[in-house]
Amino acid sequence: MGSTTVVIGPALGVAAVLAVVLAAAVAAGARLGVARSTVTAAVRATLQLGAVSLLIGAIVGSALASIGFVLVMVVVAAWTGGRRMTVDRSGWWALIPIAICPLPVVGALVAGGVVPASGIAVIPMAGILIGSAMSATALAGRRALDELHARRGEVEAALALGFLPRDAALEIARPSAAQALMPALDQTRTVGLVSLPGAFVGMLMGGATPIQAGAVQLLVLLMQVAGATVAVTLTLELVGRGMIRRPVPVG
Structure with a gap:
């Protein structure tokens, strides 16, 4: 039976970037006013989750x-x-x-x-x-x-x-x-x-x-x-x- 966990690799990074680009592009096209916030939120989430993942691994x-x-x-x-x-x-x-x-x-x-x-x-x-x-x-x-x-x-x-x-x-x-x-x-x-x-x-x-x-x-x-x-x-x-x-x- 194959692994049930998400594979960490280039494909995951590409999928994440595409999701952010899609969300920002649609928001900009629809003039929702949150295109920039979408990108900012994605960058913050990446940095925060990365830091928290390392921290939790050290303190659990x-x-x-x-x-x-x-x-x-x-x-x-x-x-x-x-x-x-x-x-x-x-x-x-x-x-x-x-x-x-x-x-x-x-x-x-x-x-x-x-x-x-x-x-x-x-x-x-x-x-x-x-x-x-x-x-x-x-x-x-x-x-x-x-x-x-x-x-x-x-x-x-x-x-x-x-x-x-x-x-x-x-x-x-x-x-x-x-x-x-x-x-x-x-x-x-x-x-x-x-x-x-x-x-x-x-x-x-x-x-x-x-x-x-x-x-x-x-x-x-x-x-x-x-x-x-x-x-x-x-x-x-x-x-x-x-x-x-x-x-x-x-x-």
Whole structure:
């Protein structure tokens, strides 16, 4: 039986370059305004994944180094998620929804023996959950703040009716912020029918049986839904309380 792993060689590099060129060319032709960003993102991904691959290979044998790497991931995710919502320093509050679910969940999985207590298992699992929480936090916060800005008159009307500031903000922002859960829910609903997610494919290519790969992927998806739900709820609360905000325009 042949190898199930991707062959690293010139053909892989050519395929990657062609994918970037195609994406940039289509974006430029359609005037989407993201052609340059596409190339920049590809270059950054190449450099970052190269560096991270070497780093992970060096630290997976150390539990403390692996934990430190996960904490760095949380900080970078909070910085990125915060910038997606606001230029204000209040964006750092994104650290709470991004960290409060993934870290305890991964710890519980390790303690319960579901995930091996090794860096090669903990780092990918934590990365998946942190990335999902970051996306949910950034999307929920951005939509909530956009909605509050666009419907400021309705917020003021609710305040005039006696609503507390938090309650008035949540009443307006909640439906829009809840849409941030749709990507995780849609992926869970359609798994196996529309797409085969990365964890499933990666385990199959690594030699796991389809049953093992399916079990791990199911766990990942359900953990992502739980983490995204907690992240969206906490983000909405932080926005409602004015802890995550946008600077008020002058003039």
